[in-house]
Amino acid sequence: MDDDRTIPLSTIAVIKEIQAKGIYVTLASSRPFCSVTPYARQLGISLPLITHGGAYIADYTGTNIRLRQTLNLGASLAVIKVLEDYDYYIKVYCDDVLYVQEATRETIKYSQQFGVEYHALGRNQLTTLTESPIRIAVFDQPERIHHVRKLIQPWLTYFSISSDTDSGLEFVDCSVHKGQAVARVCAELGIPMAQVMAIGNEGNDIGMLKAAGYGIAMGNACPEIKQMASYITKSNNDFGVEHVLQKYILSTIK
Structure with missing residues (x-):
């Protein structure tokens, strides 16, 4: 999303297009579940959502909780x-x-x-x-x-x-992070982690990018994320997600 917390309409269209072509998409966020679901609805995502940094995984309806790991x-x-x-x-x-x-x-x-x-x-x-x-x-x-x-x-x-x-x-x-949560959702879908693309920008995305076959850093990502990424896309204000999806997914499938 942009700095103003909105997802560009063209990015929404690209994400819906790749889903229509059979590519699975979900969101992994450190925010609470309730603050992620509106974006999931915008993007037409029906897969389990990863929230609270990997500690809470549930369908976007909130009715099927896969994981709820509280702290000691x-x-x-x-x-x-x-x-x-x-x-x-x-x-x-x-x-x-x-x-x-x-x-x-x-x-x-x-x-x-x-x-x-x-x-x-x-x-x-x-x-x-x-x-x-x-x-x-x-x-x-x-x-x-x-x-x-x-x-x-x-x-x-x-x-x-x-x-x-x-x-x-x-x-x-201590038992959870975004990478572990992505692996859990992918195991449910039968998707090898080598076939997963994860896109992130902050330190709390490190585990997720390490676990994925393709770790993509946003152009506005922190230096540590950029250093470990397979590819650095454009910034969030320059359609970075849309750019990398066009480059590596839509251009390779018909």
């Missing part, structure tokens, strides 16, 4: 306590519901933009949660984000940690 509650609360003590901005997701300490301008914008329900529990109150989260995200200045792993060292083995920006980290269960 004790380890989550311990990490939240440390991060609260150091005044980090924390988001805690319990399925499609977001919990924060305070409703900041960013929280409200995010909720409105992606249709995510949120609850502001108050300062130092996130540790009162009794439900195991499915994902935790922490944000701050890049220099402070670099210290997070050191602060939570005793609990690192419980989590798979990745980044979507220099100013944020996200935590899912």
Whole structure:
């Protein structure tokens, strides 16, 4: 999608065309399920959707859940306590519901933009949660984000940690990541991973691009993604997805 969070009509047309020719397409996102389904409907996708960084996989209707892997509650609360003590901005997701300490301008914008329900529990109150989260995200200045792993060292083995920006980290269960989730969906469809193309742009896409036979970096991707990619397409604002699908798929099938 573009920086304005819309998918160009020409890109929608290309994705629908390759599906009509028998190519399977799905979405893999770190966002909650509820914020991904509108895009799936736009694109005519009927395959299971990968959300919460690989921790939640379900049909776009939400009726057939393939995977729902929550975090260890004790380890989550311990990490939240440390991060609260150091005044980090924390988001805690319990399925499609977001919990924060305070409703900041960013929280409200995010909720409105992606249709995510949120609850502001108050300062130092996130540790009162009794439900195991499915994902935790922490944000701050890049220099402070670099210290997070050191602060939570005793609990690192419980989590798979990745980044979507220099100013944020996200935590899912140690057993899951986007690459594992893509492999799970492909196994259900009988598709070898060598025949999979994965397109990504941020650090949380690394596992997915490694697992796929063809790892494609967007032109606006972070340096680490570009270094490992089989091909670097154009940026999100220059029809990057459309370009690579035209180049490697539509041009090779009739």
